[in-house]
Amino acid sequence: MDAILLIDFGSTYTKLTAVDIENEEILATAKDLTTVNTDIMIGFNKAYEKLMKNIGERKVNFVKKLACSSAAGGLKMVAIGLVPELTAEAAKRAALGAGARILGVYSYELNKHEIEEIKSKKPDIILLAGGTDGGNKDCIIHNAKLLAEHIKDVPIVVAGNKNANDEIEEIFNNAGLFYKITENVMPKLNTINVEPAREVIRSIFMQKIVEAKGMKNAENFINGILMPTPAAVLKAAKILADGSDKEEGIGELIIVDIGGATTDVHSIAKGDPSKPGVTLRGLQEPYAKRTVEGDLGMRVSAVSLFEAAGTRRIKKFAPNTPYDVEERCKFLQQNVNIIPQTEEEYEFDEALGMVATEIAMERHVGTVESVYTPMGIIYSQVGKDLLNVKYLIGTGGVLVHSRNPEKILKAGLFSMESPNYLKPTNPVILVDKTYILSAMGLLAEEYPDMAVRIMKKYIVRA
């Protein structure tokens, strides 16, 4: 039978998913440790063997092999803009949406110290923005000159004031840099335009980064490493919400992905105010928005999660836990491979997951503030209103393997304790049980209709 092989070279595991094209079914999945430091194909081959064993007797012909990757640190980026709340923020959102890990966000004219800092962070790509079209160009040109002078070997994506492009082109050509110029991330004040920059970042990722990370030999066997894993998840989320040409989508949704190191939230929703009389302020939000909380994780980031939440907030979800919260978090961070065995361990992990979900959602969604005016109270909203989003979907190892994913995800819902956070009030809660979201993002590149149908079938009520 004809099938497609979808591969996710993750930071820890290489995960394979085989999809039967004819019946639109998941044939089998398998995983093994990622081996990017030696030869990425060693881990792949081990996983492949397991996959074939899982498929069993049936004869399978893989007509397409597509991959995404977050191995070797993922796609590491630095974003540069002018004003922190405006073009620097827009650049950051564009990079996040492209599936990057943000190492730093810089604003205004860079100084030598900052340039050195950027250099030492070793980004894979630098995104350079600044100024609206027709607006300020001094800043972006200053920064381009400094980059050209001091950083030679990092690809640069230029997405700033279009009036500065000619000059930047000249600067970078003279310095012999690898760069690409695309549309401004903020062409008009408070209007964002992140898609073109995302696409260019992805193309550089395919062209340059995959090779730089020692994954070129994987491309002899597969048809291509198309995108960073988080970009694949965002792609899957978008097509599941909006649908494809032939297949209807399920509507606005949020995806929560709790990991060992980070907690990601993706929302596919307009986010306009759902209540009358609310004034929307600040930078426009992307329709497909991704946020990454580097301090909220179950293992590698357990201590920073503790620092962000504190004992009382964690104990809110596990009131009778016998552990000292701080000690336990330290222990988990030092022993990242721990899988909970006892009731107490389960309870504590669940509590961590709930706190991570709660805080990550608070940071992702918009807020509403009441403003007292001579005309009475009025409401001002910054960010996305997600009160009426229809679906909340959980993915990632923690939720997929949890006994009670619904309970964890419910920590991300609207609460009267903090009513100014515009979190979903009553969504249907679904779980990506077979862990196929990133694979479906890849599949959607070639077979969008099928990807939507399979997700509808396999992403189920918690």
Place this chain on the structure above:
Amino acid sequence: MQNGKTVVIGVIGADCHAVGNKIIEHALKEEGFNVVNIGVLSPQEDFINAAIETNADAILVSSLYGHGEIDCRGFREKCNEAGLKDIILYVGGNLVVGKQDWKEVEKRFLDMGFNRAYPPGTDIKLSIKDLKKDLGLEE
């Protein structure tokens, strides 16, 4: 015809009078200005950030609810801090409550560093004429 000048406009403070703001935007566009309207409920920082990103030539601040004096304090100083050293600042609307002598009110705003201040009921055309003069577009 565009005249090549960019103007940031908005209503400052906890003030949500949106109608006049739209009229000002419309009138400025008619005269060829590139208008960046940050809308109602805008703090000083939003005006300034917008002016930086768009490389604006002037900021026109509206205030209709009588708290203009409090809301506008320190505006010029913040502009200076942000590197918008010579940007033109206008303010207008119902800037203060009660029947106060306009001359005194005007002086207070000019002392705060605004280039011009306008009393209630000023025709926007008058302000635009001044603006063109201050920007060197007209005699």
